[in-house]
Amino acid sequence: MGSASSVLTQYDIEEVQEHCNNLFSQQEIVSLYQRFCQLDRNSKGFISTDEFLSVPEFAMNPLSQRLLKMVDALNFKDFVAFLSAFSTKASIQQKIELIFKVYDTDGNGKVSFDDILQVLRDLSGSFMSDEQREKVLIQVLEEAGYTRDSCLMLDDFIKVFGSVGPNMEVEVPVD
Amino acid sequence: MGGWPSCFGLREEGKLWRSKSKSGDSNRKPPKKQSKPRRNGVQFAEEDDGDGIGDGEALEMATTGTLKPSSSELDLDRPNIEDYLPSGSSIQQEPHGKLRLLGFTPNGFAFPQPRFARYFADLDRGRRRHCRRLVHAMLQVESAGALELEYILVSVVVFRSCVSLSHFVSFESCLEANAILGIGWVIFLSSYIPVHFLLKGHEKLRKKLERFLVELICSFFVASWTGVVKYHGPRPSMRPNQVFVANHTSMIDFIILEQMTAFSVIMQKHAGWVGLLQSTILESVGCIWFNRTESKDREIVARKLREHVQGADNPLLIFPEGTCVNNHYTVMFKKGAFELGCSVCPVAIKYNKIFVDAFWNSRKQSFTKHLLQLMTSWAVVCDVWYLEPQNLKPGETPIEFAERVREIISARAGLKKVPWDGYLKHSRPSPKHRERKQQSFAESVLRRLEEK
Numbered sequence: 001m002g003s004a005s006s007v008l009t010q011y012d013i014e015e016v017q018e019h020c021n022n023l024f025s026q027q028e029i030v031s032l033y034q035r036f037c038q039l040d041r042n043s044k045g046f047i048s049t050d051e052f053l054s055v056p057e058f059a060m061n062p063l064s065q066r067l068l069k070m071v072d073a074l075n076f077k078d079f080v081a082f083l084s085a086f087s088t089k090a091s092i093q094q095k096i097e098l099i100f101k102v103y104d105t106d107g108n109g110k111v112s113f114d115d116i117l118q119v120l121r122d123l124s125g126s127f128m129s130d131e132q133r134e135k136v137l138i139q140v141l142e143e144a145g146y147t148r149d150s151c152l153m154l155d156d157f158i159k160v161f162g163s164v165g166p167n168m169e170v171e172v173p174v175d
Numbered sequence: 176m177g178g179w180p181s182c183f184g185l186r187e188e189g190k191l192w193r194s195k196s197k198s199g200d201s202n203r204k205p206p207k208k209q210s211k212p213r214r215n216g217v218q219f220a221e222e223d224d225g226d227g228i229g230d231g232e233a234l235e236m237a238t239t240g241t242l243k244p245s246s247s248e249l250d251l252d253r254p255n256i257e258d259y260l261p262s263g264s265s266i267q268q269e270p271h272g273k274l275r276l277l278g279f280t281p282n283g284f285a286f287p288q289p290r291f292a293r294y295f296a297d298l299d300r301g302r303r304r305h306c307r308r309l310v311h312a313m314l315q316v317e318s319a320g321a322l323e324l325e326y327i328l329v330s331v332v333v334f335r336s337c338v339s340l341s342h343f344v345s346f347e348s349c350l351e352a353n354a355i356l357g358i359g360w361v362i363f364l365s366s367y368i369p370v371h372f373l374l375k376g377h378e379k380l381r382k383k384l385e386r387f388l389v390e391l392i393c394s395f396f397v398a399s400w401t402g403v404v405k406y407h408g409p410r411p412s413m414r415p416n417q418v419f420v421a422n423h424t425s426m427i428d429f430i431i432l433e434q435m436t437a438f439s440v441i442m443q444k445h446a447g448w449v450g451l452l453q454s455t456i457l458e459s460v461g462c463i464w465f466n467r468t469e470s471k472d473r474e475i476v477a478r479k480l481r482e483h484v485q486g487a488d489n490p491l492l493i494f495p496e497g498t499c500v501n502n503h504y505t506v507m508f509k510k511g512a513f514e515l516g517c518s519v520c521p522v523a524i525k526y527n528k529i530f531v532d533a534f535w536n537s538r539k540q541s542f543t544k545h546l547l548q549l550m551t552s553w554a555v556v557c558d559v560w561y562l563e564p565q566n567l568k569p570g571e572t573p574i575e576f577a578e579r580v581r582e583i584i585s586a587r588a589g590l591k592k593v594p595w596d597g598y599l600k601h602s603r604p605s606p607k608h609r610e611r612k613q614q615s616f617a618e619s620v621l622r623r624l625e626e627k
Binding site: 053054056059060061062064123124125126127128132135136139 | 595596603604608609610612613614616617618620621624627
């Protein structure tokens with residue numbers, strides 16, 4: 001972190017804060033920036049795939065490849081915007097939106113049976129056969145009141161999660 | 176900067192150093208009821224009773240029960256300036272004048288000098304242990320004594336901050352540090368080489384002398400960094416069937432601990448001059464080598480460890496984290512040290528960050544650069560706590576035992592525990608971690624499917 005451009009000014013912090021809709025406090029943004037600079041070893045301005053994988057928790061996550069596609073080559077401002085779904089102040093809808101994006105493999109705004117199947121493949125690896133996966137999925141969809149051919153939209157996801165919402169909160173350590 | 180000549184001049188004993196009066200010392204625990212008059216507040220010298228253990232310290236710990244960390248100790252990252260300044264009345268002369276402190280601060284603040292000839296004469300007379308402790312005492316400070324030294328150091332810092340010749344100053348301090356180290360090496364080599372070769376027949380004496388010399392050279396290393404080390408707790412005793420474990424921040428951990436007791440260590444063989452040092456000098460204290468990259472290495476090393484522990488050699492010092500950590504956290508302890516079937520004595524080390532950041536990031540700088548950086552810093556200030564030996568409880572697995580000891584060390588040194596494997600610093604997590612997660616997910620899903 002030696003170059004002059006790695007110093008955050010107050011303007012920068014406020015700009016980033018505005019971009020993430022005030023979901024992180026200024027101190028949290030400073031902490032996130034320190035971590036960003038630690039990961040971005042050659043000060044390129046973004047974190048490469050390899051550098052993300054150097055975080056052990058990330059590398060062990062079965063969904064790492066999917067997440068990587070979403071965060072690859074993001075600059076700091078966009079990175080914070082991506083992470084804002086994990087903030088304690090984020091609404092349930094924002095969190096579900098992120099999950100929807102993870103499931104929407106082909107990015108067409110709809111989550112089809114195949115999309116979910118692919119995610120399930122990542123999650124279960126070699127420990128389930130394809131038939132088992134399909135069986136599970138069909139059952140899950142039926143329980144929720146859908147069929148194999150239905151395409152889920154964001155509202156469907158919100159309905160399924162209900163009022164509880166996913167447990168997706170992370171505390172940013174502040175010195 | 177004028178300090179050079181006065182460093183080497185002999186000054187009258189006791190002129191610069193005075194001990195605190197009893198009344199002014201509010202931070203200390205109540206002094207132990209000993210008849211020795213030295214126990215007035217601050218004590219500089221160790222007992223001269225020839226038993227090799229800092230009795231006073233140990234007894235004090237025993238009587239005050241479990242170590243309750245004071246609030247200043249818990250908040251270790253904040254500078255404890257209160258600790259550094261003497262409270263209350265003026266400092267008085269240390270009556271017995273046993274200890275001289277060797278402190279070379281970068282601007283040549285000179286403290287009364289040891290009389291080397293006298294200490295080496297003691298050696299000849301066979302009172303080696305006494306001599307060794309006096310030499311230790313001169314190079315490091317007992318618990319409260321560090322306060323005075325740190326007080327001086329703080330005033331040095333203030334003084335130095337008025338002098339903004341940072342380049343010149345750090346060059347000079349490096350020069351002085353190297354000078355100390357150079358002298359240390361000269362003394363060490365001129366004693367070690369004859370001892371090593373001439374006393375080939377008298378194994379026991381040779382080993383004893385070599386151990387002493389290793390401790391001496393480590394003390395010189397510490398002095399060259401202007402090291403101020405506070406040792407707490409009973410000094411390690413040379414008994415069989417025990418192993419010492421400590422948290423690891425830097426290579427200097429080993430040197431700081433070694434200057435007090437000639438441990439054997441288990442280390443990774445390094446390249447370059449460090450490797451040379453390792454193979455020649457550390458052999459005399461009996462070291463075990465391992466190679467992180469070899470996978471078969473583990474069984475061989477485990478066997479060597481067990482053999483060493485059962486012998487009555489120097490006690491073994493192991494850093495179970497397996498790698499250097501930044502002194503704010505502890506990572507998972509490897510269980511190797513805990514399944515040897517002997518008692519485990521934890522040692523906690525905590526560096527004071529205001530003076531220097533002792534963490535050696537081996538991926539960022541080489542060891543030589545790291546050492547030079549330490550030499551040109553103000554001082555290396557750290558606390559070392561020797562904690563109560565622990566044994567495997569019935570029904571406890573070695574991994575649980577390791578975690579329990581980690582908890583003890585982290586609590587004492589004020590470090591946070593993280594559930595990470597230190598070796599991840601060097602390599603990516605193997606795919607089996609991910610597979611384990613996938614497996615547990617798949618199993619839970621299939622189980623639910625069965626239930627339907």
